[in-house]
Every structure is written in C-alpha cells, then in structure tokens.
Amino acid sequence: MDAIPDRRLGPAANARNAAELFGRDVLIDWCEALLRGDALDDDPRYPDIAWLCGTIGWPSHWARVWGARGLLHLGPPANSEVVLHALNDEAWRVREMALKVIIRHELDDPHGAVAALVADTNERVRFQALRALGVPPSDRCGL
Template identity: 40%
Template sequence: MGEAAGKARVTDGPAVAAGAAGGEVCDAERAAHARGEDRRPADGGARMIVGGPRGVRMVAVRDEWPDDPGAHPKVLVEQACRVYGEARVAAWCADLLVRAVAYDDPDEPPLVWVGGSPAAHGLGEGWKDHWPRVWGARGLLYAWDPAAAAAVVRGLEDPSWRVREMCAKVARARELGEAADVLAGLVGDEVPRVRAAALRALGVTGEGEHAPVVRGALDDQESAVRQAADKALEQLRGRLDRDV
C-alpha cells in the first residue's frame, strides 16, 4: 500500500493502523471500540490508518473485494457503497472520470469495483485507457453525491465517445440541469449513439431554449436519433407545460 507496512481488511470494526506513526491512533480506536463507540468515518466506509511522510491519514483498504467480480455493475457499486460508503464511492468515480486519480492508485479502491471482471487485475491487455473513465462515469449511475455533477459535465466533452455517451446517461439519470447546454452541443456529435444519448438527457434536463436543437435532430439520418429527438420534444412539452 505504499506508505503502509502491510494490508488489513476492515469491514465492521475499528480502523487498523499500519506503520509506526499509526500505533497511537490505533490504540485510541481500539479503546473506543471496546467502549462500544463507533469511530469509523461518517460514511461508514472501510478505512486504514496509515502513518507515513504525509502524517497519519485514512485511506481505502485495498484488500476489500467484490463477492462476484462478474456481477452486474449495479450490484458491484452497491456493494462497494456498503464497504466504503456511498459518498466515498461517488467521489472516487468522479475522480476516475476526470483523471484526478490513476485507476491503479494504491490509496483508492481496486478498479474491479466499477470495471468488474475485466478490471480484476487492473486494466487488462487490450483495454484502452478510456475504459476507467467510462467505468467511473457508469458508477455514478448507482452511487451519487451532488459534488460529482461537475465531473459529469466535464466528461461530456471527453475525447472518447464512450465517455461522452455514458456521461449523457448519467446527466439524464441524475437530471443535471447544469449539463443541458453541453448536451445541446452533443446533438451534433459525430457518433450517433452520443447524439441519441444527449437528446434523451435533454428531455429531462433541457429548457425552452434547447427545443430548436432538439427539433433539428428530427431530420437526423439515424432512426435512433430521430426517435430520441421526438421523445425529447414530448418530454419537454410535458415538463414545461407548453408547446416547444
């Protein structure tokens, strides 16, 4: 674990200290646990107390592992939330999305929590480097904190179309009104799947000023995009309670 003297699995007890600087803190944790006090972080996440050059701090416990790495992403992320806490998982997913942390950062949860079996041993051979960003964005469909919204909006302009598409899905699921202007720009994206995802998101995030862009997509050469535009206009009319 880098600064840690080893690894420790923590699921339902006091935090475990690693390194010489952690001993005193660990003693306090054990004493509190003996008194029946819960000294874990407010989000309930598993942590390790690490002493090192940067002082005593709390980091994620790397030994935590999904019950079934091949499970559906929703199952994996929900289990991760039980282990680390939803706010912690959402923050990590947002950081992965905007490359604020490396996917193999030893102070973060293992990538398998959002990538599933393909990420069981890191980013496997043949998987391009945009996949951790896709998985981070996808994780925000199942773990959320409002602070992650800015990362989603930023991800809508990612160089990878897969990241843009997934961020549009998250913007729709989380009804991010602040994403509407960027989504309107994606209606002209070169990838049909991105255009369709952006239109679906505009149906729940857009305002009247976005209607002309949506109407313009009714003539798109791809049927899936035309259908998404038609549905988005219907949703805008219903939400805004007027014709658009």
Template identity: 40%
Template sequence: MMENPTVGDPEHLSPADLVAAAVREFGERELVLRCVALLRSGSWVDDPDLLPAIANGQGSEVMAGRWGPPYWARVWAMRTFLYAWDPAAVPVVVAGLSDEAWRVRELAGKVAVKCEVGEAAAALLPVLADEIPRVRAAAARAVGTVGESEHAGPLRALLEDDESSVRVQAARALERLAKRLDRDIDHLGLP
C-alpha cells in the same frame, strides 16, 4: 481488491451489484468522491482499490496494462453515477460530455438523465452533433430531461438524422420536453 459481499462470482456481477457492494464498503458519498477524483485526474494511481471495486476483474487488468485502453477507468467511474450519486459529481458529469472517449460522453448523457443534471443542458447541445450515433441518442434523451424550450430546435434537427435510433430518441425527447415544460410541442422554442 475489496471483498465483495454480494452473492455470486465477483467477476460476473452486474454494474449495479458492483456499485452496491462498493457503496457498502466505502459509503455512497465516499465512492462518488473517489470516482470524481479519478475523472478529474484521469488516473487511478492514487486510488488503486477503486477500479477493482467498480469494474470486476477488468479494473485490475486495465491497471496492469493487460486489457483495454486506459479510458475504461473513466467509463467505469462515470457509470458508477448511474447507481450511486452525490451532487459533487455534477461538474465531472458536465465535463464528461466532452471527453475524448465516446463511451464516457454517452454515459455522461445517461447520468444527466438519471440524475437530472440540469447544469448539463448547455453542454449537451454540441453533443447532439457527435459523430457516434449512441452518443447523439443519449444526448437527445438528456436534453429531453434537463433541457429548456430553446433546446427544441437542435432536437428537431435530429429528426432528420441518418440513424433511426437517434431520430426515435429525438422525437421522444421533444415529447418529454413539451410535457415537462407544459408546452405544446409545436411551439417549443418559439417566442
């Protein structure tokens, strides 16, 4: 496990502090590329120092099979992109929107927002119908940030979602989409 130069107990650092320490240790681009490699392979075997650097003590525990399912490695790798970024991560963020683990799909949506991953727009549309409300809400936020006028229809459908948090995010996303595209909200998606 790498030495963490951040003040405080490394077992209780925030994700932002963990990634900041990892950036100091590896460099931002190198850290992102290592996370990209993990997301592509789904395995930490080739990079045993990565998870302990981005996931507190839990990374080592997952690697040893003592804590949580293995998909947590993908969760932590995707979460890293919220704090360290390089465009090389775009393909794995887009692919993460269809990951079998809902937490990865949710984080991929959050990364699409934070890093304005326009390439994710089309891949976000099926995620708007995800079975997990948190994933639908993240996808709605992302469509509002990177979508186009033609994506307004699927957002409007979410205004009737069973979950209030999804409805709220869909309404905000429509407002953001209209403002970003400089269009009247009522005419989004219409010829």
C-alpha cells in the same frame, strides 16, 4: 459481505456493495476522480477497479468510463461539473456514459453542453443527447 467484488453481479450491484463496504462518499469521490482523470485504474488510494467491473491495464479512457458508470449507479455526483466537463472528453464512450449520468440523476446543464452533442460524430452519443433533452423516441429514429 465478501470483501471482493463478484463480477457476476454486474456493475450496479458491485457498486452498491462497494458503497456499503467503503462508504458511499468514498465511492462518489473515487468515481469523480476517475472521471476527471485524476485517478487511474490501479490507484492505491481507492478500492480495486473490479468493484466498478473494470480491469487494470485497459486503455486510459476506460477508467473515466468506469467512473461515470459508478456515478450512474451511486449518484448523484457530489460535483455535477465533473460530469458536465466529461461531455467534452475525446472518447465517445465517456461522453455517452456522462450523458446517461445526466439523464439518471436529472443534472442541470446551464451552459447547453448536452444540446451541443446532438451533432456529435458518434451515433450513440447523439442518441443519449436527444434522450437527455427529452426528445421522444419516435423523433430519435432518424439518427
């Protein structure tokens, strides 16, 4: 495998390739650090952000989005609290992607954070919150 990501493959395939190259545990740690905001898009401790189909220099919330997206494809996370905490992020894209991680990996939500997002200001976040709660598609139409 080449040691550079191929953006044409998309986020899922690049994340899987990165996990093979660098180790799944390293990638999970990196994605959690990105999602927490403890790593930036150009953090020298981790692989190139292009492995998550990210780009250096974008607004800071995008690193958190890419971290969540990596967990979506590589997870489950080692620490589900990182994902649950991201449900409070000021950026709606981070909240939306964290909900997708919760859905994909069937993470528990012991404090009801998902239910609170049914009233989020962003329609896409509300939609994912309803999905996470198991609301049938026909009942989600009225967003």
